[in-house]
Amino acid sequence: MEHGAAQIRKEVRTERVNTPVDLKREELVVERVEAGEGNVPEDAFREGEVRIPLKEEEAVIQKEAKVVGEVRVGKKEETRRENVSETVRKEDVKVDQEGERENR
Numbered sequence: 005m006e007h008g009a010a011q012i013r014k015e016v017r018t019e020r021v022n023t024p025v026d027l028k029r030e031e032l033v034v035e036r037v038e039a040g041e042g043n044v045p046e047d048a049f050r051e052g053e054v055r056i057p058l059k060e061e062e063a064v065i066q067k068e069a070k071v072v073g074e075v076r077v078g079k080k081e082e083t084r085r086e087n088v089s090e091t092v093r094k095e096d097v098k099v100d101q102e103g104e105r106e107n108r
Contacts, residue, residue: 012077027061 010077012075025063027063029060030058032056032058
């Protein structure tokens with residue numbers, strides 16, 4: 005006989021999250037300044053290029069599923085004792101086997 009029942013349901017909720025993220029970006033600034041007095045470097049009158057890489061950060065969104073909690077469900081059994089009074093009937097069967105009589 006069933007005494008009660010429990011039902012557990014899982015719901016999935018979707019929500020949009022807006023989070024501010026600080027992103028860095030490098031810019032090149034070229035300034036001309038007056039030359040001070042000093043020695044002229046050996047390669048001062050050679051042509052050439054200087055390569056300066058500029059970097060910029062961009063937001064990369066990734067989602068990852070993680071277990072953040074569990075639900076454990078269990079049953080507990082309890083026993084109780086009651087005294088019951090009732091009239092009980094019992095039947096006996098008698099079987100004859102090869103001339104012998106046996107009570108069961």
